Amino acid sequence: MRIVAANWKMNLRCKSAVGLASRLRADGRSCWLFPAFPLLVPVAQVIAGSGLVLGAQDVSPEQDGAFTGEVSGEQLKDAGCELVLIGHSERRHGHGERHPLLVRKLKRAAECGLKTVYCVGETLPERQAGRAETVVGEQLGSLAKLSDSEKAQVAAVAYEPVWAIGTGENATPAQAHEMHALLRQSLERMGMKVPLLYGGSVKPENAGELLAQPHVEGLLVGGASLEYESLAAIDNAAREA
Numbered sequence: 432m433r434i435v436a437a438n439w440k441m442n443l444r445c446k447s448a449v450g451l452a453s454r455l456r457a458d459g460r461s462c463w464l465f466p467a468f469p470l471l472v473p474v475a476q477v478i479a480g481s482g483l484v485l486g487a488q489d490v491s492p493e494q495d496g497a498f499t500g501e502v503s504g505e506q507l508k509d510a511g512c513e514l515v516l517i518g519h520s521e522r523r524h525g526h527g528e529r530h531p532l533l534v535r536k537l538k539r540a541a542e543c544g545l546k547t548v549y550c551v552g553e554t555l556p557e558r559q560a561g562r563a564e565t566v567v568g569e570q571l572g573s574l575a576k577l578s579d580s581e582k583a584q585v586a587a588v589a590y591e592p593v594w595a596i597g598t599g600e601n602a603t604p605a606q607a608h609e610m611h612a613l614l615r616q617s618l619e620r621m622g623m624k625v626p627l628l629y630g631g632s633v634k635p636e637n638a639g640e641l642l643a644q645p646h647v648e649g650l651l652v653g654g655a656s657l658e659y660e661s662l663a664a665i666d667n668a669a670r671e672a
């Protein structure tokens with residue numbers, strides 16, 4: 432049984448998110464759901480007491496206070512979140528989030544009792560320049576700044592090559608395997624044993640072959656998580672893996 436995490440990004444509305452969550456609940460599924468902030472509470476109400484787990488897509492590095500537009504870890508917990516995504520490429524590249532800020536977010540989330548899903552991944556130019564492993568290794572280095580108790584709050588590390596996100600071009604199973612094996616080694620050196628997720632154009636058609644790789648313990652799904660049929664098909668593949 433592998434992890435299936437659904438990153439809904441800035442998609443869906445209250446009705447569609449609640450409808451999707453309700454169907455997943457009725458099936459007895461146990462995916463991790465990452466709705467946009469305004470959808471957290473309505474989705475939390477629908478999935479309460481089920482195997483589905485709620486997560487947010489970002490967290491402020493600050494505590495409650497005068498930080499317009501930010502959402503604190505305390506507020507996320509209050510909304511019913513157990514998880515938060517940190518270091519997604521759309522935050523790294525779209526919002527210039529870098530190592531020091533990501534470390535603060537990881538620490539803040541841990542302090543609030545939120546579990547983190549830490550995302551890493553190289554861009555296409557970085558891969559073409561033969562730097563994929565170096566870049567991902569450096570990104571992973573943020574976790575080395577955490578204390579043991581903060582490390583224990585890391586629920587998963589997600590490898591999401593930027594060139595595969597939303598492009599329809601997923602990493603091949605061999606590419607995913609290669610990077611996941613490297614991540615596994617680096618995490619072991621840090622004394623961390625966390626599940627590794629693959630993300631980037633995951634679809635029902637490729638979920639099984641990606642999950643067949645030894646170090647792919649789950650999937651982080653964007654576009655294909657927005658429709659019940661495709662998410663359920665990916666989750667079925669994960670149940671069979």
Ligand code: 13P
Nearest residue numbers: 438596597631632653654
């Ligand atoms: P897609 O599945 O749409 O490529 O998105 C992947 C992703 O960014 C999940 O966090």
